[in-house]
Amino acid sequence: MLVHSRTGRWTAWVTFAVLFVPLFALPLLVIVAASFSTNWSGAFPSGPTTGHYAAAVRGEALQALTTSLVTALVASLVALTAGTWAALAGAALGRKGKRVLDALFMLPVAVPSVVVGLAVLVAFSQPPVLLNGTRWIVILAHTVLVTAFAHQSVSAAIQRLDPMYEQAAASLGARPSYVLLRVRLPLLLPSLNAAAGLCFALSMGELSATMMLYPPDWMPLPVLVFTATDRGSLFTGSALAVVLMATTLLALLAVSRIRTKASFR
Amino acid sequence: MPATRRTVPVWVWALPPVAVLAVVFLYPLALVVQESLAPGAYGDVFASASFREALVTTVWLAVASTAGCLVLGFVLAVVIAFVPFPGGKAVSKFIDVFLSFPSFLITLALLFLYGTVGMANGVWTDVTGEPTGPFRFLTTPWGVLLAEITYFTPFVMRPLLAAFSQMETAQLEVASSLGARPLRIVRQVILPEALPALATGGSLVLVMCLNEFGIVLFTGAKGVTTLPMLVYSKAILESDYAAACVVAVVSIALSVGLYVLYRGVSRRAGA
Numbered sequence: 001m002l003v004h005s006r007t008g009r010w011t012a013w014v015t016f017a018v019l020f021v022p023l024f025a026l027p028l029l030v031i032v033a034a035s036f037s038t039n040w041s042g043a044f045p046s047g048p049t050t051g052h053y054a055a056a057v058r059g060e061a062l063q064a065l066t067t068s069l070v071t072a073l074v075a076s077l078v079a080l081t082a083g084t085w086a087a088l089a090g091a092a093l094g095r096k097g098k099r100v101l102d103a104l105f106m107l108p109v110a111v112p113s114v115v116v117g118l119a120v121l122v123a124f125s126q127p128p129v130l131l132n133g134t135r136w137i138v139i140l141a142h143t144v145l146v147t148a149f150a151h152q153s154v155s156a157a158i159q160r161l162d163p164m165y166e167q168a169a170a171s172l173g174a175r176p177s178y179v180l181l182r183v184r185l186p187l188l189l190p191s192l193n194a195a196a197g198l199c200f201a202l203s204m205g206e207l208s209a210t211m212m213l214y215p216p217d218w219m220p221l222p223v224l225v226f227t228a229t230d231r232g233s234l235f236t237g238s239a240l241a242v243v244l245m246a247t248t249l250l251a252l253l254a255v256s257r258i259r260t261k262a263s264f265r
Numbered sequence: 266m267p268a269t270r271r272t273v274p275v276w277v278w279a280l281p282p283v284a285v286l287a288v289v290f291l292y293p294l295a296l297v298v299q300e301s302l303a304p305g306a307y308g309d310v311f312a313s314a315s316f317r318e319a320l321v322t323t324v325w326l327a328v329a330s331t332a333g334c335l336v337l338g339f340v341l342a343v344v345i346a347f348v349p350f351p352g353g354k355a356v357s358k359f360i361d362v363f364l365s366f367p368s369f370l371i372t373l374a375l376l377f378l379y380g381t382v383g384m385a386n387g388v389w390t391d392v393t394g395e396p397t398g399p400f401r402f403l404t405t406p407w408g409v410l411l412a413e414i415t416y417f418t419p420f421v422m423r424p425l426l427a428a429f430s431q432m433e434t435a436q437l438e439v440a441s442s443l444g445a446r447p448l449r450i451v452r453q454v455i456l457p458e459a460l461p462a463l464a465t466g467g468s469l470v471l472v473m474c475l476n477e478f479g480i481v482l483f484t485g486a487k488g489v490t491t492l493p494m495l496v497y498s499k500a501i502l503e504s505d506y507a508a509a510c511v512v513a514v515v516s517i518a519l520s521v522g523l524y525v526l527y528r529g530v531s532r533r534a535g536a
Contacts, residue, residue: 001268002347002437002455003447009348016344019337020356023415024363030384034377040387045377086282092275103528108290110524112476114493115297115513116290118500122300122510144290198365205367208478208493212501222367222479229373229483230322233475238377241370248365 035239052239056227068221072203075142105151117236137216146199187210197255301510323491327474330413338421346429368478421466428462468527
């Protein structure tokens, strides 16, 4: 306990509330409130409606939602595979090799996402591989961006892994492939789940690289939120944003349920 | 390890992921650098006022946001960790959730809070009876600054809370039983312990602020142009790829340079 006096504690709490509520809680509440209203010209929104949600779950908006979900799912799965493979291969290398591999795979985090988008656009608008104008260019860019995060979290988990288990298995005559499949990967399962949730959430909210790349028939939800607010439909935009947040939260919740199940194994 | 049974050396296993990364990321990046070397491209971009303005705006916004995040994140984390209150756990959970939302939502929310017809101006006109409110900073750099501080502060709080949870509370008890006032304990006991976490969190936020695009795009302010925004407008709106690539190379140099620094700092801090 840092503060022993009653007034001191209350001062700390009030300071906390004064900073925390308007900065962090209010923005999210405001978006939810706006998504249910038609007008906001005074202190509070007015004209309660659920019409924006009715519009947000059909037509263009529904298509954008499925686009985002498919993109996030494919990107997360590929990123998880590539990131885990690289992390496992890196752990087997010496100190120097691991450092080089880690640096290579972390590079997409340091490079601005807009630049990743530009690079992918420049590279795949010319032969030998033409992807510009297809959905694959969006999925590719998302995969590049989230692989770095998958690699980072799996790599950290491998370092925390107790080597006793695999040594015991190997000393009992298990082949390396058997040790990997039956000992290491099951032990890594909780962190793989967490990494999957992280990748999914990041891909769902990705806007920077997507703005550089999206073709008209593959428009993810964040882009639709932007186009809606850009033409002044702020209330439709906030309903779409709430749908985006809710979907991300549901996915994270599902992943954390799997995680608690996985930790019982 | 029965090395005799292994038929391929370990580094071969590292080749497939590296090859994939090379095709989808390193080769595109190399093309950007190559394209930026078009004759006269660097000279044109460096000579343009819009580029220099964007560079200055990007750097000062990132530095100011990072400073704001560090101060705010430290204060909030100290209260959560050392002046516990009911619901503190829920607040930490909320911060985790906050991190998983895209950044542009903050700008969207600020439009409702401080926009020309938003909540703050609405209250002002209701109370004073004036036709318009005084809050119109949203389309200026200050609006971007507020949004970035709001969005990135949790990225500072997370490592701080992790560091505080491993701290010996006995130190605090001893200091306080020896008669140290709370502010002195914060300054002389908590702050030194928090420095590594502040360094890692701060440098991560600095890099992320330099790269931030969604917040600036949603602000829709013509007066606020950062380097990522300039890359977007050069490439997509003006189709001037050579210029976009030059700005991109400058942006990469800035961010990767700082990121290398960040890795160095976090490795030294043992994170």
